[in-house]
Every structure is written in structure tokens, then in C-alpha cells.
Amino acid sequence: MKTDVIIIGGGASGLMCAKAAGRRGRSVLVLDHADRVCKKVLASGGGRCNCTNLTVSHQNYTSANPHFCKSALAAYSPADFLRLLDEHSIRWQEEDEGRIFCADGSSKIVNMLLEECRAARVKISVNSEIIKIKKKENFVVVTKRGTMECSSIVIACGGLSYKDLGASAYGFNLAEDFGHRITELRPALVPFIWSKSDLASYSRLSGVTIKCALKHAKRVFKSSLLFTHKGISGPAAFQSSIYWKDGDALTVNLLPDTDALELLMQNRHRKVMLQNLLSSYLPASFCEAWTEANGFSRQLNACSEKELRRIADALKNWTIVPHGTEGYRKAEVTLGGVNTDDISSKTMESKIVKDLYFCGEVMDVTGMLGGYNLHWAWASGHAAGEHV
Numbered sequence: 001m002k003t004d005v006i007i008i009g010g011g012a013s014g015l016m017c018a019k020a021a022g023r024r025g026r027s028v029l030v031l032d033h034a035d036r037v038c039k040k041v042l043a044s045g046g047g048r049c050n051c052t053n054l055t056v057s058h059q060n061y062t063s064a065n066p067h068f069c070k071s072a073l074a075a076y077s078p079a080d081f082l083r084l085l086d087e088h089s090i091r092w093q094e095e096d097e098g099r100i101f102c103a104d105g106s107s108k109i110v111n112m113l114l115e116e117c118r119a120a121r122v123k124i125s126v127n128s129e130i131i132k133i134k135k136k137e138n139f140v141v142v143t144k145r146g147t148m149e150c151s152s153i154v155i156a157c158g159g160l161s162y163k164d165l166g167a168s169a170y171g172f173n174l175a176e177d178f179g180h181r182i183t184e185l186r187p188a189l190v191p192f193i194w195s196k197s198d199l200a201s202y203s204r205l206s207g208v209t210i211k212c213a214l215k216h217a218k219r220v221f222k223s224s225l226l227f228t229h230k231g232i233s234g235p236a237a238f239q240s241s242i243y244w245k246d247g248d249a250l251t252v253n254l255l256p257d258t259d260a261l262e263l264l265m266q267n268r269h270r271k272v273m274l275q276n277l278l279s280s281y282l283p284a285s286f287c288e289a290w291t292e293a294n295g296f297s298r299q300l301n302a303c304s305e306k307e308l309r310r311i312a313d314a315l316k317n318w319t320i321v322p323h324g325t326e327g328y329r330k331a332e333v334t335l336g337g338v339n340t341d342d343i344s345s346k347t348m349e350s351k352i353v354k355d356l357y358f359c360g361e362v363m364d365v366t367g368m369l370g371g372y373n374l375h376w377a378w379a380s381g382h383a384a385g386e387h388v
């Protein structure tokens with residue numbers, strides 16, 4: 001069987017690429033080893049799919065080459081994706097910080113992509129495990145279901161996280177076989193695990209959320225932190241995990257909008273326990289665990305000014321050194337990927353192998369939390385689909 005384009009991976013970027021290429025009249029076959037396509041899209045945003053963000057710009061992405069994503073993002077904007085949703089009468093809603101969610105659940109987005117692919121005469125084959133791919137005059141793709149030929153191939157296999165949603169290392173391995181370099185890979189947008197001593201102090205807070213400003217190196221993430229039975233999760237933890245490396249400290253400002261020293265000094269003559277005073281600002285269970293763990297469970301009127309200054313400093317700079325992260329099992333994305341120096345930023349074609357293309361998370365482009373990763377999948381898939 002001969003087709004113009006074979007896309008390996010029927011996820012967000014693969015189907016976007018398929019639809020764009022199909023509309024240009026290219027015959028397209030999508031091969032996916034899973035039993036259904038777009039499993040991550042279905043799970044995304046807790047089933048509500050945070051599908052794009054109104055503030056998309058290259059500054060929301062991290063990559064060894066921060067300029068690489070600019071061209072694809074300029075060619076396919078959040079407005080383009082919202083127009084597509086509108087064309088399919090899919091209701092969407094804007095939440096904080098420009099985040100767009102699908103009002104009726106992520107399955108609407110998957111159905112939309114499948115409809116678009118059908119209209120563009122794209123063929124999709126699931127349960128299609130690939131045995132090998134060779135480049136001769138054309139690409140020869142050997143699968144368990146037979147051998148196919150195509151003039152162009154697109155690697156859209158995504159990253160390493162959530163194996164049960166179809167993830168595999170295949171995209172990275174295939175890229176390497178074709179001579180591409182892979183940058184260092186790490187799980188990102190992932191919860192942290194407590195150190196042993198912090199686990200003993202804070203595991204009982206599982207389910208509690210606090211608003212804070214979490215600092216890592218020079219970056220500050222003002223958002224919420226969710227305590228789990230293993231460590232910390234939530235937007236602030238996820239964002240900092242993109243930059244965090246083993247052994248790094250995180251610093252939490254527990255009262256980002258309050259002058260902690262002023263608050264303590266104003267109450268220094270009261271018999272009130274510190275945890276009770278703090279519970280006007282933070283959940284009571286957290287205040288109790290935190291003051292206990294730090295030796296601050298006392299009445300304010302029993303503290304010297306020096307002690308109050310020390311407490312104020314601890315409230316502003318609670319230092320956590322996580323034992324690690326929950327890894328690819330719980331990471332929303334893989335940081336790093338196929339080195340973008342060897343890929344055209346306009347067409348997504350390999351600079352090493354003619355007619356080989358990439359799209360989505362398999363490349364070294366990682367978005368922040370907030371719909372940026374799916375937007376990268378749409379934009380890079382669109383760019384590849386317009387040229388493949």
C-alpha cells in the first residue's frame with residue numbers, strides 16, 4: 001500500500017497535522033499503537049481540556065532554542081483554534097490567566113479532530129504497532145498489520161509520561177535512528193515528593209490547598225499549592241517543576257500579600273497562639289502542622305522581638321527541598337526532546353532527512369501550565385500538515 005504521508009501517533013499534534021495535510025489533497029494514514037487515538041487529550045484538564053490560552057507567546061515555552069516555536073505559533077494562533085471550535089459549535093470558556101477550557105468536556109475536542117480528519121479523507125489505524133521504518137526512495141513502514149510505503153513521514157509520538165495513555169519512547173528512538181540528537185529528558189508539570197522529615201510533618205495535610213508565592217531560583221509562581229499524601233502538587237508546584245533539578249530548594253512565601261512582621265508585631269501583646277492568628281490567612285490544619293514542624297507553636301506574647309522576626313522570615317521563606325518528583329507516571333509533559341536545531345521552524349521538516357517531519361511534544365519545546373502544551377501540539381501539527 002502506498003500513501004503520501006504516514007503520521008506516527010494519533011494524538012493532538014498528529015491529528016491536527018493529518019487534517020491539515022488531508023485538506024491539501026495529500027493522502028494521509030495515521031498509525032497509532034494504542035487502542036484509540038488522543039487518550040491524553042481526553043484526560044487533559046481533568047477531562048475539561050485546557051485546550052489553548054489567549055496569552056500564547058514564545059515566552060510561555062522553554063526549549064534549548066527559545067526562538068524555534070515563534071514561527072509556528074504566529075501561523076496558528078489561539079484565535080485560529082477557537083474559530084475551529086466555533087465551526088463545530090463547541091462551547092468554550094475562558095478562565096483565569098487566559099486559559100480556555102472546553103465547556104462540554106474533552107471528548108468534544110477529540111470528536112472534532114476525528115470529524116475534521118474524516119472530512120479530509122484521513123485514514124486512521126489504531127492497534128498498529130510499528131516493527132521498523134526504513135528510508136529508501138520512499139519510507140517503508142513495517143507494522144504488525146502489513147507493510148506500507150509513503151513519500152513523507154511525520155513523527156508525532158509525544159513524550160514519555162503516562163504510559164497507560166499510550167506514551168512510549170518510540171518517537172525519540174526513531175529520531176535518533178535517523179541521526180537526530182535528543183536533549184536531556186525530564187518529567188515536568190509534575191508533583192514533588194517530600195523529604196523523609198517533611199513527609200512525617202505534612203503527609204496528614206493531603207487534600208489541603210494554600211495560596212502562596214513559590215520561588216525557585218529567580219522565578220516566582222504566585223498560585224496555589226496542593227498537599228498530597230506524598231508531597232506537593234497544584235499549579236505553583238507544577239510550574240516550578242519545569243525548572244527544578246535534583247537537590248534544588250523551593251522557597252514558599254506563605255503570606256505573599258501581607259507584611260508578616262507587621263502582622264506579628266501588631267499582635268505581639270496578645271495571648272493568641274501563632275497557629276490561631278495565621279488561620280485567618282491559611283487553612284487551620286496547615287497552620288497547626290507548619291508551626292509544629294518549625295517549633296513555632298506558641299503564644300505571641302511569649303515571643304521576643306527577635307523570635308518574631310525569625311517567625312516572620314520563616315513565613316516569607318519556608319524552604320522545602322523535595323526528595324524528588326513523582327516522575328513520568330504523574331508528569332503532564334516531558335521536558336526536552338528532539339533537538340530543534342536540526343528541524344525547520346517553519347515546516348517542521350528535518351534538516352537531516354528529507355521528507356521526515358516532527359510535531360508536538362516529541363520536540364524540545366515545553367509549555368508552561370495553562371493550555372500551552374496543547375496549543376503547541378495544534379500549532380506544530382498545523383505547520384507540519386501545511387508542508388508535508
Ligand SMILES: Cc1cc2nc3c(=O)[nH]c(=O)nc-3n(C[C@H](O)[C@H](O)[C@H](O)COP(=O)(O)OP(=O)(O)OC[C@H]3O[C@@H](n4cnc5c(N)ncnc54)[C@H](O)[C@@H]3O)c2cc1C
Nearest residue numbers: 009011012013033044045050158166170360361371373374
Ligand atoms: C493527564 C494529562 C493532562 C494534561 N492536560 C493538559 C491540558 O489541560 N492542557 C494542555 O495544554 N496540555 C495538557 N497535557 C499535555 C498534553 O496532553 C500533551 O502535551 C499533548 O497531548 C502532546 O501532543 P502530542 O501529539 O505531541 O502527543 P500525544 O497527544 O501524547 O499523542 C501521541 C500519540 O502517539 C501514540 N504513540 C506513542 N508511541 C507510539 C508508537 N510506538 N507507535 C504508534 N503510536 C505511538 C500515542 O498512543 C498517542 O496517541 C496533559 C497531559 C496529561 C498526561
